[in-house]
Amino acid sequence: MTDNQKLAIIIASEEYEKSHVASMIASVAAVSGVNVSVFVTMNAVYNYLKENVEKKNFTGGKIYRQIKEKKAAMFYELFDQAKMLGGLKIYVCSMVMDILGIEKDDLIDIVDDNLGLAAFLGIMEGAETITF
Amino acid sequence: MADVNLKDVKPTITVDARGTYCPGPLMELIKEMRQQPVGSIIELISGDAGSAKDVPEWLNKVHQEFMGVIEETGYWRIFSKKIKEM
Numbered sequence: 001m002t003d004n005q006k007l008a009i010i011i012a013s014e015e016y017e018k019s020h021v022a023s024m025i026a027s028v029a030a031v032s033g034v035n036v037s038v039f040v041t042m043n044a045v046y047n048y049l050k051e052n053v054e055k056k057n058f059t060g061g062k063i064y065r066q067i068k069e070k071k072a073a074m075f076y077e078l079f080d081q082a083k084m085l086g087g088l089k090i091y092v093c094s095m096v097m098d099i100l101g102i103e104k105d106d107l108i109d110i111v112d113d114n115l116g117l118a119a120f121l122g123i124m125e126g127a128e129t130i131t132f
Numbered sequence: 133m134a135d136v137n138l139k140d141v142k143p144t145i146t147v148d149a150r151g152t153y154c155p156g157p158l159m160e161l162i163k164e165m166r167q168q169p170v171g172s173i174i175e176l177i178s179g180d181a182g183s184a185k186d187v188p189e190w191l192n193k194v195h196q197e198f199m200g201v202i203e204e205t206g207y208w209r210i211f212s213k214k215i216k217e218m
Binding site for chain 2: 031
């Protein structure tokens with residue numbers, strides 16, 4: 001078993017597809033016994049605002065349009081499912097929240113907490129890291 | 133020959149995950165495997181070509197048994213056995 005294996009995923013881009021592939025990788029890793037921590041920062045934060053998720057107001061390209069058209073599971077649904085089945089935490093950058101003047105309540109429920117960089121660097125220690 | 137034997141296998145439960153996209157079928161299998169008792173045979177039906185490779189890889193990682201796969205026209209029947217608690 002791959003217990004104690006750690007994966008850190010940083011999502012900085014607002015591109016829908018990047019959050020989507022991150023949620024796919026996070027899901028499969030989480031159900032394979034890997035501890036996954038996701039850090040959402042910069043423009044990516046817009047995709048985790050309740051307001052934008054409710055209106056499906058995302059910035060995306062061709063695959064995003066196909067995902068919508070084919071009614072495939074959206075990134076937040078994949079994250080949600082992964083959280084039920086495995087070890088996955090999602091954090092949003094506190095600096096971006098400050099700049100946008102948003103509270104944790106403005107973010108979708110799959111977000112566990114807001115976090116500063118020092119704390120996330122602590123989580124990243126010894127982890128494989130992927131950046132989107 | 134393995135396929136011939138596989139066709140005689142009576143699954144405890146069949147999960148039809150056609151219509152879901154990767155990693156949907158794998159996730160459906162995991163949900164079912166969690167609920168079923170040890171010894172259960174789960175047949176996963178997937179329309180996603182990746183599943184036939186993904187599922188054995190995952191089973192190997194979590195030490196559950198991969199029994200085999202039957203390729204039908206446009207879909208795959210993937211057989212797994214729960215051999216320990218998870």
